[in-house]
Amino acid sequence: MNASHDPNPGGSLTQHLAGLVERLLKSGKAWVAIAGGLLLIALQLSWLREPLTTIGIERNTGLETSVVLVLLVTILFEVKDLARTAIPATTRQHFPDPHEMYRALLACAGSISKADERRIDVLGLTLFSAWPTISFWLQRPEVWNWTVRFATLGKDANDVQRWIPEDWLDESATIVRAIRSFATSPVAVGRNNRLELFEYDFTPSVHGFRLGNGDIFISNLLWQEDGRLGKPGFSYDYIPAHEAGSDAAAKRELFDNWFTRAISET
Numbered sequence: 001m002n003a004s005h006d007p008n009p010g011g012s013l014t015q016h017l018a019g020l021v022e023r024l025l026k027s028g029k030a031w032v033a034i035a036g037g038l039l040l041i042a043l044q045l046s047w048l049r050e051p052l053t054t055i056g057i058e059r060n061t062g063l064e065t066s067v068v069l070v071l072l073v074t075i076l077f078e079v080k081d082l083a084r085t086a087i088p089a090t091t092r093q094h095f096p097d098p099h100e101m102y103r104a105l106l107a108c109a110g111s112i113s114k115a116d117e118r119r120i121d122v123l124g125l126t127l128f129s130a131w132p133t134i135s136f137w138l139q140r141p142e143v144w145n146w147t148v149r150f151a152t153l154g155k156d157a158n159d160v161q162r163w164i165p166e167d168w169l170d171e172s173a174t175i176v177r178a179i180r181s182f183a184t185s186p187v188a189v190g191r192n193n194r195l196e197l198f199e200y201d202f203t204p205s206v207h208g209f210r211l212g213n214g215d216i217f218i219s220n221l222l223w224q225e226d227g228r229l230g231k232p233g234f235s236y237d238y239i240p241a242h243e244a245g246s247d248a249a250a251k252r253e254l255f256d257n258w259f260t261r262a263i264s265e266t
Contacts, residue, residue: 093238101217101236102133108215109137118146119212123204123259125221126172127152127179135182138193147194150179151262154199163203164229200265203229206258214241216255
């Protein structure tokens, strides 16, 4: 297989449409859509009209219009949700929910077309959420010729153990092994996706993601009530590549400063 080949970009649209159907079936809105659709069909069938009339449901233009309206509103909400998750963010945003941040991150990554910008820098702690998300993304058929650089706590970072939960080093070591295994898998090698690992032995106050086009998603560690750093309370700021100004420049410099220090440890 030619490693430089990019699959048909139309596949992305097909996946989005398939995802729309899947979310519709899984959501509570599905029952509204199904019930409305069945009622609309039933009103068109002559042999069902009499039973429906008996229970007080008669065919009339107003009722049919209402059912169609409910169906259209249900579909509209689903389409809006699809658009929200499929279209990359273009302005500065704050994501209090990491799950929403990951959806925006992958949408931004999916919009990158230039070969020299297909890169993600990950400054993590243990990569407990970053790796599962990115690993599934790397298995998408349209993801080719990417470089992902991961920086995470090293297994020998004993000096920081007083500041972090006891299981962080083991958690990071487990995910490091998973990344190394995936890096040599047919899925990664066959699509020319390169994974690089860097382990550091200090406690960064900054973590987040940087795309090859200059977009960054940045966050800071928070102290917990037990006197240690922890995962609860993560939120992210998104700084798009095109945003100018001193504040945006300072955020980019902050991420670069910590990431450069992390990858220099190896």
